[in-house]
Amino acid sequence: MDSRKSVRNLAQSINSLIGFKAHLTSAWVTSVCNIIRNCPAGGAPAAHLVAQRDFEKHSSVKNDAESNMDVLRIQDELALLVSYMNQLNAQRRQLLNEFLDLKGNIRVFCRIRPTVKGCDFYQLSPVVPMNSSGLLLKVSASKSKHYSFDKVFHPHSSQDEVFSEIEPIIKSVVDGYNACIFAYGQTGSGKTFTMEGTPESPGVVYRGIRALFDQMTVSNQKLIVSFSMLEIYLGRLKDLLVPPSSRVSDPARPCLSVQADPNGGMEIDNLTSIQVSDFEQALKLYRLGCQLRSTASTNLNKTSSRSHCMIRIKINSINVAERRRETNKLWMVDLGGSERVLKTKAQGRRFEEGKAINLSLSALGDVVDALQRKKCHIPYRNSKLTLVLQDCLGEDSKTLMLVHVSPEEEDLCESICSLNFATRARRIHLGNGESQDAKEHKNAAIISLQRKMEQVEDERQETRRKIQKLNKTFESFTTTSKSPSLQLAEDSQLFMEESKHGVKNVQKFPSSELPRFMQPTVCSTRKFGVDMTFFEERSTATSRRRSILHQAKSVSFSFKRNAACSSDCSDSGISCVVDLNLNSNADNETEHSQGTAECDIRTAHFQMHGKSSKCSSDREIVPQNHMPTVTSNSPMRKGVSSFPFQKGNFRISENKKDEVTEYQEEDKSDRTPSVEKNPLNFDSKSSATLCHSNGFLEEDIDCSTVDFSQVRQDFDNYNDEEWGTPMPATYNDAECLYLYQTTRSSHASQYAKNDDAIETFGDSPSIQNLKEHTETIAKGSKALFHCHLKETRQRQFSQRSQSHRALFKDELKQDKASIPIVTPRAFSHGGTGLLISVKLKIQMLYFCVLMGLGVHRPWYEDDFFHGLMH
Numbered sequence: 001m002d003s004r005k006s007v008r009n010l011a012q013s014i015n016s017l018i019g020f021k022a023h024l025t026s027a028w029v030t031s032v033c034n035i036i037r038n039c040p041a042g043g044a045p046a047a048h049l050v051a052q053r054d055f056e057k058h059s060s061v062k063n064d065a066e067s068n069m070d071v072l073r074i075q076d077e078l079a080l081l082v083s084y085m086n087q088l089n090a091q092r093r094q095l096l097n098e099f100l101d102l103k104g105n106i107r108v109f110c111r112i113r114p115t116v117k118g119c120d121f122y123q124l125s126p127v128v129p130m131n132s133s134g135l136l137l138k139v140s141a142s143k144s145k146h147y148s149f150d151k152v153f154h155p156h157s158s159q160d161e162v163f164s165e166i167e168p169i170i171k172s173v174v175d176g177y178n179a180c181i182f183a184y185g186q187t188g189s190g191k192t193f194t195m196e197g198t199p200e201s202p203g204v205v206y207r208g209i210r211a212l213f214d215q216m217t218v219s220n221q222k223l224i225v226s227f228s229m230l231e232i233y234l235g236r237l238k239d240l241l242v243p244p245s246s247r248v249s250d251p252a253r254p255c256l257s258v259q260a261d262p263n264g265g266m267e268i269d270n271l272t273s274i275q276v277s278d279f280e281q282a283l284k285l286y287r288l289g290c291q292l293r294s295t296a297s298t299n300l301n302k303t304s305s306r307s308h309c310m311i312r313i314k315i316n317s318i319n320v321a322e323r324r325r326e327t328n329k330l331w332m333v334d335l336g337g338s339e340r341v342l343k344t345k346a347q348g349r350r351f352e353e354g355k356a357i358n359l360s361l362s363a364l365g366d367v368v369d370a371l372q373r374k375k376c377h378i379p380y381r382n383s384k385l386t387l388v389l390q391d392c393l394g395e396d397s398k399t400l401m402l403v404h405v406s407p408e409e410e411d412l413c414e415s416i417c418s419l420n421f422a423t424r425a426r427r428i429h430l431g432n433g434e435s436q437d438a439k440e441h442k443n444a445a446i447i448s449l450q451r452k453m454e455q456v457e458d459e460r461q462e463t464r465r466k467i468q469k470l471n472k473t474f475e476s477f478t479t480t481s482k483s484p485s486l487q488l489a490e491d492s493q494l495f496m497e498e499s500k501h502g503v504k505n506v507q508k509f510p511s512s513e514l515p516r517f518m519q520p521t522v523c524s525t526r527k528f529g530v531d532m533t534f535f536e537e538r539s540t541a542t543s544r545r546r547s548i549l550h551q552a553k554s555v556s557f558s559f560k561r562n563a564a565c566s567s568d569c570s571d572s573g574i575s576c577v578v579d580l581n582l583n584s585n586a587d588n589e590t591e592h593s594q595g596t597a598e599c600d601i602r603t604a605h606f607q608m609h610g611k612s613s614k615c616s617s618d619r620e621i622v623p624q625n626h627m628p629t630v631t632s633n634s635p636m637r638k639g640v641s642s643f644p645f646q647k648g649n650f651r652i653s654e655n656k657k658d659e660v661t662e663y664q665e666e667d668k669s670d671r672t673p674s675v676e677k678n679p680l681n682f683d684s685k686s687s688a689t690l691c692h693s694n695g696f697l698e699e700d701i702d703c704s705t706v707d708f709s710q711v712r713q714d715f716d717n718y719n720d721e722e723w724g725t726p727m728p729a730t731y732n733d734a735e736c737l738y739l740y741q742t743t744r745s746s747h748a749s750q751y752a753k754n755d756d757a758i759e760t761f762g763d764s765p766s767i768q769n770l771k772e773h774t775e776t777i778a779k780g781s782k783a784l785f786h787c788h789l790k791e792t793r794q795r796q797f798s799q800r801s802q803s804h805r806a807l808f809k810d811e812l813k814q815d816k817a818s819i820p821i822v823t824p825r826a827f828s829h830g831g832t833g834l835l836i837s838v839k840l841k842i843q844m845l846y847f848c849v850l851m852g853l854g855v856h857r858p859w860y861e862d863d864f865f866h867g868l869m870h
């Protein structure tokens with residue numbers, strides 16, 4: 001009896017010590033008691049039972065020993081194979097390197113565009129391809145000139161053929177080299193076709209990104225890839241991942257500027273850099289950037305690129321042991337077309353664009369010339385183009401120039417210029433003359449290296465297969481040999497880790513494998529401040545993949561004072577930036593307006609969300625509009641929070657006053673009746689007050705005067721194709737109201753269709769103004785308006801979140817390289833991340849101990865668990 005009492009007391013002491021009682025429901029205790037009941041009968045065990053147990057124990061020990069031996073054997077084999085694989089990887093790298101060195105650090109390919117006039121190419125064209133590396137240019141009837149390049153692509157060469165020659169350079173980027181691939185040539189010669197391609201036959205950028213990710217998967221290296229895209233337009237750098245409306249509407253946003261980094265590389269300050277984890281994400285960004293390129297119709301090309309378009313893929317290596325650099329870059333550049341102004345008859349802006357392009361191409365020529373002559377001064381600084389590419393045009397990088405020529409007679413002059421330029425570039429690595437013997441020797445070496453590379457590749461494939469097979473066997477051993485309690489303890493640990501880091505791996509921890517008492521209750525979900533939705537099994541594959549950084553959030557809001565509505569619905573909605581800049585001076589800045597000194601590399605995490613498991617809204621985050629999450633490896637750090645907007649739910653309502661944006665109903669009986677049935681379901685005599693602590697929007701809204709249908713209709717008319725990225729097709733009433741409010745705000749009244757046209761609203765535009773404006777939008781600038789709305793929304797959220805910064809300081813200090821994860825609920829319960837983490841740890845330990853006790857039941861009865869309840 002005494003021992004029972006002490007057991008009860010022990011449970012109560014534990015409760016009072018860690019305040020855990022609140023989480024223990026009767027269901028929990030019943031589950032634990034059931035476990036105990038299912039164990040062999042209580043009391044003193046019968047002798048035969050003891051004997052049987054001893055026998056089982058003995059045989060299980062024997063089996064355990066055998067399986068342990070097997071596991072050890074597999075582990076040994078695996079270790080051997082992995083080390084062999086590493087050797088093969090190193091060998092492959094070395095061979096590829098030698099191969100590229102032999103082929104030259106600067107390689108020049110020539111691609112001849114098919115003729116557009118449909119004439120007999122070989123007879124009439126002045127450009128005649130001779131073999132795989134030479135072409136003949138018929139300058140006149142009696143005179144012709146021979147050019148040779150590393151590769152000549154005939155007019156009928158496919159995009160596949162072109163890319164197969166480029167692929168080794170892409171692979172070398174994964175091995176730690178800088179690389180630059182650029183398309184050069186006169187306007188209309190096919191540069192954009194080669195780089196961008198068409199949906200049916202995608203170009204080098206598409207294939208390059210895919211090859212890069214494939215190579216990363218194969219080489220099994222931990223690499224962080226980030227994507228940037230910019231253009232050099234009229235000598236200015238423009239971020240192509242920032243919509244023009246945002247560039248214009250935020251005068252505080254600094255221009256992009258090129259700076260030398262301490263490692264001798266070049267860095268572009270303020271350039272949006274978005275971390276991508278797979279090919280699809282990078283591709284989406286690329287498409288987005290392409291939409292924003294400056295193109296125009298000229299005499300020579302209907303869709304002429306009026307700028308140099310530059311795609312940068314930056315690769316940061318975590319394990320640098322086997323790589324040359326920690327960070328390296330791949331530039332893929334679609335240069336603007338060289339053109340003769342007389343020929344294009346360009347005027348005004350087109351003339352200026354052509355002039356700027358020609359100037360920078362000429363600067364590129366000077367740099368190439370200086371490199372060729374091995375001058376001590378290389379005039380990189382003469383143009384933005386050469387400055388940006390500086391670290392990829394040197395000796396230690398792989399450069400590939402794709403020169404494009406038109407086969408038309410009338411383009412002969414331009415073809416001669418382009419081919420001469422390319423020949424000059426090629427001399428950099430070839431020297432002025434190479435004997436025939438030397439050439440043959442080199443070719444033989446290249447072929448032999450190619451064979452070796454193929455052998456190594458085969459060997460790698462085979463080894464990879466073996467490793468996979470062994471891994472499977474190993475997994476089957478380890479899963480069967482684990483005792484249930486050990487498995488549970490490990491899973492619990494996993495849960496702890498995942499909760500701490502915000503990682504939600506649904507497959508690893510499905511609720512069906514958990515005892516009921518380990519499953520979250522509504523109460524525990526609220527109390528812990530951790531999103532427990534990941535316990536729920538997802539029915540579709542798409543809903544399984546969730547962003548690491550995404551934090552689902554319960555939202556509650558109230559329109560009517562006494563009728564708060566709360567929802568546990570987790571929506572993969574809009575992620576907004578929580579600016580964690582530790583420099584207080586920059587408090588009011590968005591990621592694009594950071595001071596350059598504070599930010600070396602700014603990486604935005606672009607999140608691709610699938611459909612929410614519970615909610616119907618399916619939204620994609622678009623960089624800058626919904627502003628990607630931003631991190632930095634400089635002292636400035638940023639984290640992520642989510643901001644779900646969904647139909648019916650309006651604002652996140654939290655306890656802290658400075659974090660809250662909520663609508664409260666105000667009784668204003670003198671309001672005029674609603675224009676139409678108010679979609680917000682406001683009483684026609686009501687108005688809403690938008691309360692922002694940051695003062696961004698502070699005014700009463702007379703809801704009865706807002707024609708929501710007009711606002712919504714306008715946004716519904718918005719065409720996704722214009723923007724190139726899927727957008728929500730409809731806007732809910734809350735967003736309409738927000739839009740309306742935004743247009744009334746003096747802080748957010750500038751919209752621009754392009755650089756030339758800026759429309760500005762006054763401080764208090766009337767409804768008429770708003771309607772006029774929405775009509776304007778309907779005529780052509782919906783997308784920009786849309787961007788503006790999102791940017792405004794993001795900025796507001798970003799500012800609101802800055803009050804959290806201090807709370808992240810500890811995390812930031814601990815791990816500079818990792819991405820800070822924000823668990824928003826932690827704040828709403830008034831605790832710091834550390835406190836909650838410790839608390840979670842204790843509670844989990846407690847669970848494990850109880851489970852252990854439940855299974856082994858050394859000295860107590862069910863009373864112990866009942867004691868926990870009292």
Ligand SMILES: Nc1ncnc2c1ncn2[C@@H]1O[C@H](COP(=O)(O)OP(=O)(O)OP(=O)(O)O)[C@@H](O)[C@H]1O
Nearest residue numbers: 113114187188189190191192193301304305336337
């Ligand atoms: N190899 C090719 N096969 C089929 N069509 C091609 C090829 N190269 C170019 N074209 C076509 O020629 C036209 C002009 O090509 P493109 O726009 O790529 O030229 P560009 O060099 O980028 O011109 P600009 O410098 O003015 O932008 C396009 O319609 C394109 O589809």
